[in-house]
Amino acid sequence: MSGSEAGPPTGDWGRLEELFRRVVELPEEERAGVLSDLTRGDPSLAAELRDLLQAHDTLARADATAPDKGFLGALDAGRAAALVEESRSGGAGEPDSIGRYRLGERLGQGGMGIVYRAFDSRLERDVALKLLPRWLATDERARKRFSREARAASALDHPNIATIFEVDVADDGRPYIAMAYYPGRTVAQRLEEGALDVDEAVRVAEGMLRGLEAAHRAGIVHRDVKPANVMQAEERGVKLLDFGVAKVAGSVLTRLGTAPGTPAYMSPEQTRGEEVDERSDLWSLGVVLYEMLAGRRPFSAQGPDALIHQIRHDAPTPLRDLRPEVPAPLASLVERCLEKEPGSRPSAAAEVLAALSGGRGGRLPAGPEAVQAFPPGNAGGVYSAVRGWGRPVWILLGVAAVGLSWLLASGVADGAGPVGPASDEEPSIAILPFESLDPGQEPSTYSRGIHDDLITRLSSVSGLRVTSRRAVEGLRGDERTMAEVADALGVRWVLEGSVASSDGGLRVNARLVDPRTESQAWARGYRRSLTAESLQELPGEIATEVALTLDARSPSPDPGSAPLDLATYRSWVEGRANLEQRTEAGLRRGVEGFREALARTSDHAPSWAGLSEALALLANYGYEAPDAVLPEAREAVDRALALAPELADAHASLGLLLQLGERDGPASLEALRRALALEPSNARAALWLGNLLVSLGRLEDARVPLLRAMEVDPTSPVIRTSLARWYQFADSQEVALEHARLAARLAPSSPFVHMVVGELLRELDRPGEAQVVLERARSLPGMNPRGFPGLWVELALAYESQGEVERAEALLAEIDDRTPSSVRAAAEASRGHGEEALALLAASPVVPEFAGVFRYHHVWEPIRQEPAFQEMLAQYDSAWGIGGGSAAPP
């Protein structure tokens, strides 16, 4: 490559090239002949050529199915970025000084940055300097949150909290935290030498607790309590490090798709990405205390998946088994901290402190009485079995091309139900990918389709917990026994099968296996012709059989799912499938399906819930007037709840109804959360919860539910579109675009989705592409400016961005006075006419559905801070039943 410009190839290569060109485009049959002619007398050349041709063919085939993703298809930005970032932040090229700090020895490296000893040349003292990734400074939102958190943390002044001196950004863009330097070592380093003496361990724990107590009083949760964050400073006692920062950086990191370190010290609720409070810190403290006493961690499975599973479900070995000299009250105190449910733990650091001092004969009564001073937990032992509702399904968030497989699952927004091991009372099933038996091929689209469809169908059987496709895919390729797989996934049953082509059709075999005994509970073979119809019915049939088989084997968990006759089940499954369409015809067919099912089995709660949902959606999409359908929807959902109070779908339908009818934000939140507590893999509840949170002005909180909805149901265009909107509001236009495009492929005749794609392209400064998309949408049947003025506005803006002002004006002229004033206001705002926009908004009625858009869409950015706009937002708060509510809805 050195210097020479492109020139003709030489020698043998030249010949090879010439032959390649001659032969490569010939059809298969001709190739062999021509090839041997041309290479007569030179077998090695022939061999090389054949090899090259075969490689070329392989690549061409791969290209046909996935263009641009094959070999040398496209340079991956994410990895390139990571490469550049990584190599700059570590190793060679480390700076000697940052601002006024002269860097010294490296003290350690955590999940987020490197800590150096440094000398502050201005104040002439030693500090510990933690360097953080650059993007914390460049990512606007992250930066704001980060500095807010850092300021709060630096205000903490307590002997057991490492003092923070300064938080700033260096010249080269790297944020840093300067802290007091304490000679000594961390508990993590100490633990490398084994367990601590009981007294010493308690002393350390007391120090940690005093620090935690002070922070909690100031409203700060540490969130990253672990041995590496606890200093045993010589002559200075115990110091807690890294307050608050972990939260910010952690949450931003997870948003970008990178994980913040080992989960070994995380509380169960943390592993689910839920909001945590002080009691999560107490859990982590329990883990540390356990480790200090026992010399090893309470949860020590290999691999993040198994580890998280342990944290959520398994009881650690009792301390006194590992180390008998640990006093009983101390051991049970640790156990109390390690209660899976936060409510069963001590509620404040002070309580634990008191117990510790008590345990050593301090101020409080010594011995057993001290422990009993706490509120009693469950009667029989610390790690009791299932209590109440279902166990949350553990879902892995797949992110990014780099394939991080263990990123934390998302959970219920608040207070998940208690957990326990898989039991017979709670049928749970994993559906393994169906093997494709055709030689040499990846599982074909059919087996994938059947697999996906089965998951969806079985997920809608009430009382059955189905492990999501991601969790199962995470195991693909691992060599494990059935029992190990079932265990890893925490399920009671496994459904597996195979697909093979046969005589122009498909042969499908399915088996329901009991992993404990590896015996078949049910098996069946099917032959189907290769038509869409016959293939679409198949998963439903399999699902029906499986559901019935499981029902026969296990007691009904709740009245809503008494053993069904096949016909009712079929009608109900069809009803559900039709709902997915969200077209008028689909929704109406859904209503029909549910009514049929109910005609046969009038107390089938899921069908009542489905009927309610279908009717509500008809109103939501404007196919029916609200007054015409919502009352019946209300009756239906009441019926469902009366029949089956534990049916998640019923609560979800209620939540939907409360949004569409009463606009009661808080009540809807409650209903949807209940639905998710009952069935964490309920995609509908998660979707409606997410969208509601956006309307209520809680964008951050909406992330988790929306992502989970997508996880459970990746092919739902509604969910994808909602997610795209979320990302759009959260300023991640590129990601939003990906989701929106996918949604558009899934629902090509939905004008709304195309409008979102067009909008995003415009926001990304690609008006030419926006124009193409929007024009295509405009030519969809039935499109007109009255029905869909937003599309006209977007298209006009696209023209304008490209300088075609006349066409833009012409389009805008087509929008007449019947256009809702809010749409026209948006048009004005995006062209910079703030005054006009405000005037139009002042005259607009409150349309609760627009709350999210007004709160977060960029088009309102220029006028968002205006008092008139803020007042309008307050009206929207009232409309949803939240906020100070001084303004009454108009």
Place this chain on the structure above:
Amino acid sequence: MTALLDASHADPSAREEMVEPVYRELKRMASRQLAREAPGHTFQTTALVHEAYLRLVDATRVDERGRAYFYAAAAQAMRRVLVDHARRRGAQKRGGGQVAESLTPEQTPVDAFAGELLDLHDALERLAERSPRQARVVECRYFGGMSIPETARALEVSPRTVKYDWAMARAWLFRALGGEAVPAP
């Protein structure tokens, strides 16, 4: 820069001289721009190179062919930037002496990527020994994100030639990097 482009029409060695300033510019931009991309994104090399182009060149004075030369130089520079970083990353892994608290998942794929890049770089060098032109084609298309017509303009050959070059180089590299050719079913 513009002067160089002007000159490069007539004088091939001027094109070589362009690489250095482009390289420096890209390096500067690399950490700023690349670090903003969300992981998993298909790289818009053209966006980065386009920005560099606007920065370095007075666009009104340069024609299509000049622009193509620029992009080709940028592709070369891009390759160097990434290989540099990959080498540094590799060096860290071997010698750095740091002990990560836990192997955070994002490190593994980056290492793998660095390794892949270096392998590709080596293979490209070997290809260049046999066919400098084919290696340039790969450089332009993969590292520069250039289309076939753009590449043809930059290298001053016909698009057909580029097409065949690309097909053959790709197949050769695939084999050189250990790819398994699978016979047709």
